Amino acid sequence: MAGEKILIVDDEQGMRRLLDRVLSREGYETIAVAGGDEALRELGTGGVDLALVDIQMPGMTGLELLERIKAFDPAFPTIMITAYGTVESAVKALRAGAYDYITKPFETDEIKLTVAKAFERERLLAENRYLHEELAQRYRFTGVISESARMQEVFDMASSVAASNANVLITGESGTGKELMARSIHSSSPRKDKPFVVLNCAALSEGVLESELFGHEKGAFTGALGTRKGRFELAHEGTLFIDEVGEMSLNAQVKLLRVIQEHEFERVGGTRTIRTDVRIVAATNKNLEDEVRAGRFREDLYYRLNVVNLHVPPLRERREDIESLARHFLMKFAAEMGKPISDLSPRAHSCLLAYDWPGNVRELQNAMERAVVMARGAVITPRDLPQGLQDQDEICLKVPERGGSLTELLEDLERQLIVQTLRREQGSQTRAAEVLGTKRTTLRYKMEKYGLLERGE
Structure with missing residues (x-):
């Protein structure tokens, strides 16, 4: 607590003196100002750890100051002070990112407790960030967490291909982390300082997809009010991640193949040829060989994309990853929500291991987020998990039909x-x-x- 610096912002001199006196006695270093402009100047000098801001102030209001603070540092802890009857404004402040609010008139103990809780939350967030970084360093490929032998083989191949310009096709079920693998390849490649651009084919119609890939000129179609760059231009000298490439129409496949072969394209409605240097990483949950045989995917495009194939196995086939992933997500969401949750109970751990995870890592992430939201203590229990996982906690015993003592x-x-x-x-x-x-x-x-x-x- 000692040495932490609090900025008090209130236009009432009496309130500034009261807050300064209460917090100084608690061992905090304080600085009190009367308005938003002065507050911003103090924040600009650095060294302030928390701000107490009155909502109702002449000139720049507390909400306006909060907006300026969050634009400067989204994580900066801010406590709002509001008069009775203006709680609606305080709720707006919470939605805008304030840590908490206090209503006038208040007890001094309330101020001390709220400030102490805010600093405790910051400490927990810092600890969780540190633990998260320590945990991430245990694994072998940038940003991807795994302890399974099968995934280590994928990591080895991904690490090798990352240094090249070869196109990569990542296959696997939905939710296995194909985009994360693509980002890891990019961040481990010589292109890491250039853009990583994402395009999800499943979310776009054919006409929109072409415009998204190649951009368009003003007036190219109804609604084209200006010139717009496509993903290939945006990803120049970087990586273009094409997700759900198996959903692309045959017509769009032809145009994509031409760009891969010729390294050039024209915007929709344009005539100027644009050169491009882009590495393509594509992903699909479909079997593209089956799609080729069925005539739904071009064979020549398949071979252009599938220079190196990385298959990400489903979570049920690498159960040794469930615990490490669950703890990773637990720390992540506990830090984001400021909850002092540190572990899984043995029974909760058993529920996670017994479940087949049809939604893979994405489903596990959602389950752990829900568990952190619902948790009432420092340990996740089965009742905090989604109902489908709670069912795994049940063991059915069969009562023998034969007689006996x-x-x-x-x-x-x-x-x-x-x-x-x-x-x-x-x-x-x-x-x-x-x-x-x-x-x-x-x-x-x-x-x-x-x-x-x-x-x-």
Whole structure:
């Protein structure tokens, strides 16, 4: 707390003195000004860590000052002060990026607590950024997180091709991270300081797609009110990422092939030939060989794009990545939301591992964002996860139809429970013991009792 500098902005001298006195006693360094222009000058000198801003001020209002602050530094923590009855303005301030607001009249303890929480949030954000950077350094390819052997093979190939100008075709199911892989190739290439431009073919009609690729001249079609550069021009000397290339029409494929072969094009409605130097990385969730055989994709274009093929396996085929990805997203969203969440409970971890993730990494990211939103404590539990994942926490036991004593029935159910838990935890006795709430030595004793060690279950 000591040494942190707070800027107080309020046109009332009495309020400035009160806030200065309260915060100075808490060990903060304070500076008080009467208006927005003075505040901006102080912020421009640097060294200010937080601002307390009155919303209702003559000249530049608090909301206008907040807008100027956020334009300068979107992450700068700002607390708004508003009079009773103008809470609507405070809500607008929150939407504009303010950390919190305080309503006059207020208790001094409220000011102290709100400021302390704001600085605690900044500390957590800084820690999470550091942990995120440390975590990212553990992996072998720029920006892509994985511990699986299959992905390491993809990384090796991607690292090798990144240094070249060869076109790359990235294949894989939706949500596996094909665009992230494309960005990583670009950022590891000699073109890394040039533009990385994205075009999603699935989101555009044929006419719009051509204009997006090559640009258009003024008056080329209805609504073309001015000249516009296309993605090839914007990506000059950089990388053009063409997503869902399998959705491109045959007519558009012909025009794309010509640009790849000739390194030149004309804007729609234009006659001037424009030279281009662009590396193409394309992606698709379709089997383009099947599309070629079906006559929906040109064979010559396929071979032009598929100089190097990188296949990103689905998440269900690299389950060893689930935990590291989940923790990455947990730290990311906890930092963004300012929530002190640090871990997954063993049962939540089991739910993640037991699920097949049809939406792949994108679905896992959404699930962890939802979990951070819903979490009430420092640890993610199954109830914080989406319903479909909570269902993975259930283990169904079959009550034997044969007769027997109560002791025999309970032992049979206990054996089933151990077997299903071990299967769900992929044979890990340590994790199975955690889920069952017992010691590993006790679990091994039970396994030996029921003959599970001998059978290798």
